Amino acid sequence: MNVIVYGLINSLLLVLIAMGFALAYSVSRVPNFTHGALYVLTGYLTWIFLNGLGLSYWFCILLSIFCVTAIGWFIYQLVVIRVRGMPTSEIIVTFAISLAILELLRWRGLRGATYVLPVFHRSTILIYGVPVDSQRIMAMLITAVIVLALWLFTHHTKVGLGLRAIAQNERAALLLGIDSDGAATLALSLGSALAALAAITILPLGNINVATGYDVLVSAIAVCICGGLGSWTGTILAGFVIGFAQMIVVYFIAPHLAMVVALAAVILILIFKPSGLFGRQKELEERV
Amino acid sequence: MKKILALIILLSLVLGVGMAGAKPIVIGVAIDTQILDGFATIRGINLAVEEINAAGGINVKGEKRPFKVEIMDTRDCEPGVPVSEALLVVEKTILDKGADFIIGPNRSEAALASLGLVSNYKKIQLLTSGALSPKFHETIAENYNKYKYAFRITGESRFMVNEAMDLLGGLNGKYGINRMFVLVQDVAFARAGGEIVSENLKKKGWEILGYERYPTGTSDFSAGLLKARDAKAQILFVMGDMADFSILINQWNDMKIPALPFGNYLGPAMEPKFWQVTKGRAAYTIVNLVNAGNAPSNATPWTMKFCKAYEKKYGTEPEGYGTSSGYMAPYIIKDAVERAGTLDPDALVTAMEKTNLVGVYGRVRFDQKSHQIIPSLDPAEGAVGTIFQWQDGKRVVVYPPKIAMGEIKFPQWMTEYWKLKKK
Numbered sequence: 001m002n003v004i005v006y007g008l009i010n011s012l013l014l015v016l017i018a019m020g021f022a023l024a025y026s027v028s029r030v031p032n033f034t035h036g037a038l039y040v041l042t043g044y045l046t047w048i049f050l051n052g053l054g055l056s057y058w059f060c061i062l063l064s065i066f067c068v069t070a071i072g073w074f075i076y077q078l079v080v081i082r083v084r085g086m087p088t089s090e091i092i093v094t095f096a097i098s099l100a101i102l103e104l105l106r107w108r109g110l111r112g113a114t115y116v117l118p119v120f121h122r123s124t125i126l127i128y129g130v131p132v133d134s135q136r137i138m139a140m141l142i143t144a145v146i147v148l149a150l151w152l153f154t155h156h157t158k159v160g161l162g163l164r165a166i167a168q169n170e171r172a173a174l175l176l177g178i179d180s181d182g183a184a185t186l187a188l189s190l191g192s193a194l195a196a197l198a199a200i201t202i203l204p205l206g207n208i209n210v211a212t213g214y215d216v217l218v219s220a221i222a223v224c225i226c227g228g229l230g231s232w233t234g235t236i237l238a239g240f241v242i243g244f245a246q247m248i249v250v251y252f253i254a255p256h257l258a259m260v261v262a263l264a265a266v267i268l269i270l271i272f273k274p275s276g277l278f279g280r281q282k283e284l285e286e287r288v
Numbered sequence: 289m290k291k292i293l294a295l296i297i298l299l300s301l302v303l304g305v306g307m308a309g310a311k312p313i314v315i316g317v318a319i320d321t322q323i324l325d326g327f328a329t330i331r332g333i334n335l336a337v338e339e340i341n342a343a344g345g346i347n348v349k350g351e352k353r354p355f356k357v358e359i360m361d362t363r364d365c366e367p368g369v370p371v372s373e374a375l376l377v378v379e380k381t382i383l384d385k386g387a388d389f390i391i392g393p394n395r396s397e398a399a400l401a402s403l404g405l406v407s408n409y410k411k412i413q414l415l416t417s418g419a420l421s422p423k424f425h426e427t428i429a430e431n432y433n434k435y436k437y438a439f440r441i442t443g444e445s446r447f448m449v450n451e452a453m454d455l456l457g458g459l460n461g462k463y464g465i466n467r468m469f470v471l472v473q474d475v476a477f478a479r480a481g482g483e484i485v486s487e488n489l490k491k492k493g494w495e496i497l498g499y500e501r502y503p504t505g506t507s508d509f510s511a512g513l514l515k516a517r518d519a520k521a522q523i524l525f526v527m528g529d530m531a532d533f534s535i536l537i538n539q540w541n542d543m544k545i546p547a548l549p550f551g552n553y554l555g556p557a558m559e560p561k562f563w564q565v566t567k568g569r570a571a572y573t574i575v576n577l578v579n580a581g582n583a584p585s586n587a588t589p590w591t592m593k594f595c596k597a598y599e600k601k602y603g604t605e606p607e608g609y610g611t612s613s614g615y616m617a618p619y620i621i622k623d624a625v626e627r628a629g630t631l632d633p634d635a636l637v638t639a640m641e642k643t644n645l646v647g648v649y650g651r652v653r654f655d656q657k658s659h660q661i662i663p664s665l666d667p668a669e670g671a672v673g674t675i676f677q678w679q680d681g682k683r684v685v686v687y688p689p690k691i692a693m694g695e696i697k698f699p700q701w702m703t704e705y706w707k708l709k710k711k
Binding site for chain 1: 322323474500501502503504505506507508510511512514515518531532533534535538539542543544555556559561562565567
């Protein structure tokens with residue numbers, strides 16, 4: 001029962017982490033390697049607003065989500081738009097921005113166990129005899145709400161349908177008058193907002209440190225590649241597959257192999273089904 | 289009166305100018321400044337240097353010379369332990385910064401690798417924090433002529449293992465506790481520490497119920513904690529310096545696991561602000577601080593004097609491993625230089641080997657072959673360690689008995705579960 005409960009938690013947290021990356025890629029085809037850096041930056045900004053400016057916690061959360069969303073917008077408009085369509089350059093540029101953000105935070109002293117965010121509510125709940133803290137329960141609920149909200153947005157709003165159109169076929173969408181760059185900007189901004197939401201939900205479980213940025217990026221990429229770049233269903237399913245696989249390995253084999261599971265999943269998927277579980281990149285499969 | 293005042297002013301000017309004009313003795317600090325061991329050490333060094341310079345500096349055969357500190361970040365405690373980069377920084381500290389003495393690096397891997405480099409330049413090297421592997425001083429003893437310039441002025445993992453064995457033995461004797469689950473960071477010193485303590489306790493009849501290694505960056509320790517709970521562990525033996533261990537302590541408290549966390553080196557839990565960071569969930573966590581003086585105690589008359597001076601300068605109690613040993617490093621150097629009367633490295637080696645002074649964490653003497661500081665449970669005889677427990681927001685020293693300021697306590701849920709009573 002320990003494995004089932006914490007496997008479910010782990011899976012949903014992975015989905016929460018990966019959603020922003022998946023959204024940004026599916027619409028703009030830009031692999032946003034700043035994802036992890038924005039995650040950590042959100043935590044740091046919230047901490048600064050809370051402890052430096054003494055603002056209320058909820059206002060700090062909203063303000064930092066807004067700031068990170070804006071940063072995502074700027075990253076696309078000022079940098080990525082100039083290299084869009086050149087995949088290697090997109091990766092280099094976004095990774096360089098990620099390094100710059102994380103190393104700047106390191107230089108500013110983001111280290112140790114000092115930088116922590118308060119949990120939303122402190123209590124422990126027993127689920128079939130397995131103790132789970134309320135922050136993890138809330139993270140699961142928030143993930144479910146966000147997935148539902150995104151589904152509703154992309155299926156029942158004009159803007160969301162536009163994003164889906166771009167994701168399905170950019171040229172056809174352009175012919176219908178949907179602005180590709182506008183959609184990409186929106187996707188990257190929303191992706192950044194989702195990274196920020198993930199940070200606000202998950203970071204109170206531990207502390208804010210620079211290394212987390214790299215771990216989050218690797219996890220997001222692993223889930224998206226396994227699920228299929230551009231596929232929502234794939235991302236969610238891959239989150240569950242990797243989440244449970246990690247928990248089984250941690251519980252029955254060894255905890256230090258947890259990251260190996262994610263990376264091994266990527267390797268296996270690229271060997272046996274390069275487009276991912278639900279990927280639509282047939283060109284890649286045909287080439288391989 | 290006016291003449292006396294004028295004379296005093298003149299003398300101060302002369303001395304000041306004399307010292308200001310004197311070539312400083314450079315302490316090159318090549319350590320990872322991003323971790324507690326690193327920045328706590330730097331703060332200790334800076335405090336000592338300030339005090340020494342304010343008192344007139346170091347008397348080198350009649351000439352008063354001040355200390356100067358040059359700091360360079362080796363980043364050797366990062367994942368992957370970039371040893372080659374750390375060595376470049378050590379060399380740069382010697383060549384570019386003109387260091388007369390080297391303090392650092394932190395990680396055992398980097399410290400061992402630096403032995404050859406530093407000895408080639410014939411610089412006295414002091415290890416004040418990190419590098420807990422016994423291999424360091426064993427290497428010096430095996431190659432004395434080559435590595436004689438290196439000294440370790442702090443404890444190492446074998447001392448810490450002995451201290452852990454003694455303290456846990458005490459709990460066994462008093463309360464009948466004998467079931468342990470081991471959770472360590474996946475780095476060399478922690479793995480070794482966990483294995484050695486487990487093996488030794490097994491010989492004494494303890495049950496070691498599990499051994500798990502967690503990589504740096506782990507954000508969920510639920511699996512290990514639940515296994516410990518299901519296996520009915522009474523002690524959680526934790527070892528490592530990663531900040532993520534604060535998550536383990538939070539989860540331990542939230543889950544009310546009926547086992548006492550014993551951190552035989554638990555990086556984040558050493559700091560005074562850990563209580564605030566965990567919002568009190570650190571209560572009952574036991575932590576080994578390696579040297580006395582890293583938390584307030586009355587180990588020697590100098591200990592509390594140091595703690596108060598540190599708090600006055602930095603607004604906090606000594607922060608953890610490296611603070612008191614970093615503070616002692618300039619004083620040990622000063623003592624050796626003044627006795628040797630020279631900065632000649634070979635003369636300094638002889639002087640260092642004859643060191644015998646009562647410092648912040650007890651008597652400072654070195655083994656003549658391995659240059660390891662001699663440990664003891666009595667500060668009058670040797671360097672003492674410190675193990676404390678978080679109680680009501682304070683770090684209460686509970687070991688060694690000679691300097692203890694309180695007794696070990698248990699959380700209520702553990703006392704009720706195990707029906708703990710003193711024998």
